[in-house]
Amino acid sequence: xxxxxxxxxxxxxxxxxxxxxxxxxxxxxxxxxxxxxxxxxxxxxxxxxxxxxxxxxxxxxxxxxxxxxxxxxxxxxxxxxxxxxxxxxxxxxxxxxxxxxxxxxxxxxxxxxxxxxxxxxxxxxxxxxxxxxxxxxxxxxxxxxxxxxxxxxxxxxxxxxxxxxxxxxxxxxxxxxxxxxxxxxxxxxxxxxxxxxxxxxxxxxxxxxxxxxxxxxxxxxxxxxxxxxxxxxxxxxxxxxxxxxxxxxxxxxxxxxxxxxxxxxxx
Amino acid sequence: xxxxxxxxxxxxxxxxxxxxxxxxxxxxxxxxxxxxxxxxxxxxxxxxxxxxxxxxxxxxxxxxxxxxxxxxxxxxxxxxxxxxxxxxxxxxxxxxxxxxxxxxxxxxxxxxxxxxxxxxxxxxxxxxxxxxxxxxxxxxxxxxxxxxxxxxxxxxxxxxxxxxxxxxxxxxxxxxxxxxxxxxxxxxxxxxxxxxxxxxxxxxxxxxxxxxxxxxxxxxxxxxxxxxxxxxxxxxxxxxxxxxxxxxxxxxxxxxxxxxxxxxxxxxxxxxxxxxxxxxxxxxxxxxxxxxxxxxxxxxxxxxxxxxxxxxxxxxxxxxxxxxxxxxxxxxxxxxxxxxxxxxxxxxxxxxxxxxxxxxxxxxxxxxxxxxxxxxxxxxxxxxxxxxxxxxxxxxxxxxxxxxxxxxxxxx
Numbered sequence: 001x002x003x004x005x006x007x008x009x010x011x012x013x014x015x016x017x018x019x020x021x022x023x024x025x026x027x028x029x030x031x032x033x034x035x036x037x038x039x040x041x042x043x044x045x046x047x048x049x050x051x052x053x054x055x056x057x058x059x060x061x062x063x064x065x066x067x068x069x070x071x072x073x074x075x076x077x078x079x080x081x082x083x084x085x086x087x088x089x090x091x092x093x094x095x096x097x098x099x100x101x102x103x104x105x106x107x108x109x110x111x112x113x114x115x116x117x118x119x120x121x122x123x124x125x126x127x128x129x130x131x132x133x134x135x136x137x138x139x140x141x142x143x144x145x146x147x148x149x150x151x152x153x154x155x156x157x158x159x160x161x162x163x164x165x166x167x168x169x170x171x172x173x174x175x176x177x178x179x180x181x182x183x184x185x186x187x188x189x190x191x192x193x194x195x196x197x198x199x200x201x202x203x204x205x206x207x208x209x210x211x212x213x214x215x216x217x218x219x220x221x222x223x224x225x226x227x228x229x230x231x232x233x234x235x236x237x238x239x240x241x242x243x244x245x246x247x248x249x250x251x252x253x254x255x256x257x258x259x260x261x262x263x264x265x266x267x
Numbered sequence: 268x269x270x271x272x273x274x275x276x277x278x279x280x281x282x283x284x285x286x287x288x289x290x291x292x293x294x295x296x297x298x299x300x301x302x303x304x305x306x307x308x309x310x311x312x313x314x315x316x317x318x319x320x321x322x323x324x325x326x327x328x329x330x331x332x333x334x335x336x337x338x339x340x341x342x343x344x345x346x347x348x349x350x351x352x353x354x355x356x357x358x359x360x361x362x363x364x365x366x367x368x369x370x371x372x373x374x375x376x377x378x379x380x381x382x383x384x385x386x387x388x389x390x391x392x393x394x395x396x397x398x399x400x401x402x403x404x405x406x407x408x409x410x411x412x413x414x415x416x417x418x419x420x421x422x423x424x425x426x427x428x429x430x431x432x433x434x435x436x437x438x439x440x441x442x443x444x445x446x447x448x449x450x451x452x453x454x455x456x457x458x459x460x461x462x463x464x465x466x467x468x469x470x471x472x473x474x475x476x477x478x479x480x481x482x483x484x485x486x487x488x489x490x491x492x493x494x495x496x497x498x499x500x501x502x503x504x505x506x507x508x509x510x511x512x513x514x515x516x517x518x519x520x521x522x523x524x525x526x527x528x529x530x531x532x533x534x535x536x537x538x539x540x541x542x543x544x545x546x547x548x549x550x551x552x553x554x555x556x557x558x559x560x561x562x563x564x565x566x567x568x569x570x571x572x573x574x575x576x577x578x579x580x581x582x583x584x585x586x587x588x589x590x591x592x593x594x595x596x597x598x599x600x601x602x603x604x605x606x607x608x609x610x611x612x613x614x615x616x617x618x619x620x621x622x623x624x625x626x627x628x629x630x631x632x633x634x635x636x637x638x639x640x641x642x643x644x645x646x647x648x649x650x651x652x653x654x655x656x657x658x659x660x661x662x663x664x665x666x667x668x669x670x671x672x673x674x675x676x677x678x679x
Contacts (some may be wrong), residue, residue, distance in 0.1 A: 046317070048317035048318045048319050048320075048638075049312075049317050049318065050318075057633060057634075059633035073633070083470070087396075089469065089470055089471035092394075092396045092397065092468070093396075093397050093398065093399065093468065093469070094394055094397060095389045095393065095394050095397040095399040095400040095403060096385075096388040096389050096391075096392040096393070096394060097392050097393075097394045098388075098392075114388065114392060115381075115382070115385075116380050116381065116382045116383075116385035116386060116388045116389065117311075117380045117381020117382045117385075118379070118380050118381075118389075118399060119321030119322065119381070120321075120322075120397070120399050120465070122318065122321035123321050123322050123469065123472070123625070123626060124469050124471055124472070125471060126471035126472060126630045126631075127471075127631075128318055128319060130318075130321075131318055132311070132318055132321065132381065133381070134310065134311055134312040134316075134317075135310065135312050136310070155382075156310045156381070157310055157311065157380075157381025157382040158381055158382060159381075227631070228471075228630060228631065230555075230556045230557045231470065231471050231473065231556055231630075232470055232556075233470070233471055248632065249631075249632050249633040250631070250632070250633070251557060251632070252556060252557030252558055252562075252630070252632060253557045254554060254557060254558075254559055255559075257557065
């Protein structure tokens, strides 16, 4: 693990998404597109060619009517801590250090101008959170004027992904600095676009190591789990659901195994 | 016909016949050049790759040709370092084949990256933790070594030999070739291994991930061992193919038999190690991540049934190994080369599953379907390109360079 400079306060930003609250409206996706200048094409029917930094999946319990249950699962980059806090699956493999683990925040960065498009990180990521720019980004003429000045658009041939709106963190830190205490960033000062856009309040974001932040408590819930947790990627995104089948749908279990929250119970 | 440009004492076909022979290969190269232009100019949207298949047929072809080109390093190791004299009768051919394989690999890699003009970033901003960085460094340097090994072969052309400087240069380079062979072996060990490390370190991909020794997953060693085992068999098979096309005996049978014996034992030890690795992965590594062995071989449209594992390990692994370690198997040339072809197919299957099956297998239980991919024409033609390029380079080399020291004796 990288040693922090003595004047840097360690944070560990993370997200908790309550799947029992998510309605699948995809406001988070729209907000993310707008906030991060995510490009799109006229033809978006092939989802494996689309770029989105957060994607809402629809999952079901597989039972016929009237027992059918549906759950919507918003999935951004999991910002994995990886092995030994600092070796997410995608970071160690990048041959050109175009993606890195930021120890002071726990955020996995992506540097499009450094990336040369080998896509090894994409192969390494089990979440398909990394998207490749198969085409040049083109926006409708009028729309270019409304692009966010805080986030550089990415060019063809490079990888991009969710950064937990890192530019917002930089802005919050700058404001805190002007106020005289650079390290005092309150929970409301730094929130991701998807968190703020969620109408049902399903997404909570903050410093997971700070007891004053809601995520600190939420992630300790008995019903909290992480996507594909057993792979050992140590995601910084937690999900909440009281439904056993949702837990089961989000990780792999052998026939005799049960999700931790329901071990020995039949919820 | 014979001219002063041909190696001394050998016969070659007429120029017209030679050009006619090369025409189909040039046609393939022309179409491939157009495909390459489209990919470089318009981008990777000209392929059928997508966000699930970030790696596809090109990466498989890369891994396969590099492994098959491993015949160059292992033959060099046997000839120059171990001192197996018989191997020197095929070493020049192995070097040419190595040059074809490694230059093809670099061209395919150049096509595969999204920003090829930034390819130098891998050297400039090198991440020492990445297996791909190790691959890039070793591959590039080893290609340099191969070219150094190829230069004295080129200089042996009779016309060039008449120039005093080149004559001495060629002689002196031969004298120090053991140094380059040793460097090549060292570099090859690492990049063949690193290519195995590329899938092996993917701990987010349970089909590929392997435990290992220190920083090296078991696939690191398995890839090196398999390339060393099958590479010489590929060299021998291509040599036999050249004999078939030229209708001449170019290498004595005892050379083939020696290579087959060495490769056979290496293949047997490799396939035993591979089987142990598979058993450990299936019973310990994958279940610890919630996967049963058959999860990786079922519920897909028959592409990846358990047959592929049986084909790789039994039919294309144990079977050819057992043929090649027996004297009777080696003495029967049909059996020998049949076994060699099986071993080559087995190696290609191994590289295929370690790249494409890794990406095809679904990981999120709510995404039950396997990812399906079929290459675009641009990918197919550029993947075939190394064969056409190999035909051209080997044909020219065979025509003008003394690749086979025994040719004159075998064709009086």
